[in-house]
Amino acid sequence: MTSSQLEGAATTTQVAKDMLRSGRQPRDYGERMIYNNYVVMRELKRWLDKPLTPSSIFEIHRKLTEGTLENPDCAGRFRLPTEDIVIEDERGRVLHIPPHADELAQRLQALCDFANESDDGEHFIHPVVRAIIIHFQIGYDHPFVDGNGRTARTLFYWSMLRSGFWMAEYLSISSILRKAPAQYVRSYLYTETDEGDTTYFVSHQLDVILEAIEGVHQYILRKQREQSAAAALLKPGSRLAQQINHRQRAILLNAMKNPGKRFTIEMHRKSHGTSYQTARTDLLGLVDGGFMNQSREGKAFVFFAVEGLQKKLNS
Structure with missing residues (x-):
């Protein structure tokens, strides 16, 4: 780039x-x-x-x-x-x-x-x-x-x-x-x-x-910090840990870091090397959980974080 x-x-x-x-x-x-x-x-x-x-x-x-x-x-x-x-x-x-x-x-x-x-x-x-x-x-x-x-x-x-x-x-x-x-x-x-x-x-x-x-070293440190933050969000026994998986966690962290960012099923599938159906299930699961909204742009569905995502996660 x-x-x-x-x-x-x-x-x-x-x-x-x-x-x-x-x-x-x-x-x-x-x-x-x-x-x-x-x-x-x-x-x-x-x-x-x-x-x-x-x-x-x-x-x-x-x-x-x-x-x-x-x-x-x-x-x-x-x-x-x-x-x-x-x-x-x-x-x-x-x-x-x-x-x-x-x-x-x-x-x-x-x-x-x-x-x-x-x-x-x-x-x-x-x-x-x-x-x-x-x-x-x-x-x-x-x-x-x-x-x-x-x-x-x-x-x-x-x-x-x-x-x-x-x-x-x-x-x-x-x-x-x-x-x-x-x-x-x-x-x-x-x-x-x-x-x-x-x-x-x-x-x-x-x-x-x-x-x-x-x-590169700074990037690795930043990713390690993000993983630590994700681990804190999914600490054992928390209600959130029972609702989302590691791929969904990555989406939420990405959304918090990039407010207003749009996500697609194909984008999520490529990022995590998973199937289309699994990527679709991940994103729809976040919609059902109240973490993301869904809309359509052309023929594709797009997903974006709800307002006040950080506050919602912290609560």
């Missing part, structure tokens, strides 16, 4: 989460960007045992940009000599001129060769640094008309996961980059103006990764 938002997707995180959980199709440009990113991140694992090739990068780019480009024919191919671009700031000042289109095939093949090198070779490069350099090079070369940033960050994750850093699947570097995009841009500029010394970019990205790891 944040990788797309970094590139201009205006969809809010909550709306994007609801879209992905409910399984509905994207409604606009921003949602399509997020949906494409989601699909590609889910598919990365099928590329982990294969060497990186220009063809696989084209496939990744095509999936990332499907339905988001002004010219759909630009997906999954190099930019053409007539499509040479420059990177400018908001004032129109030129910050970076990527290599000419005629050089892109050779440069991308060299990048693939670098990405596929063994980490135990004669010239050792730490796999995290290798992943960061892959990220840098796609952004620097700008081989595509659009979608270069999303492709670069996706290949970073591919390289990290391929090297055994399984926790990378749960790290959101884009959420960190989004908070300080100017630092992201400067790390490229410092490298370019200092004879291609990528130390600037590597240092910046290492800081980003560390902050993203801390974000």
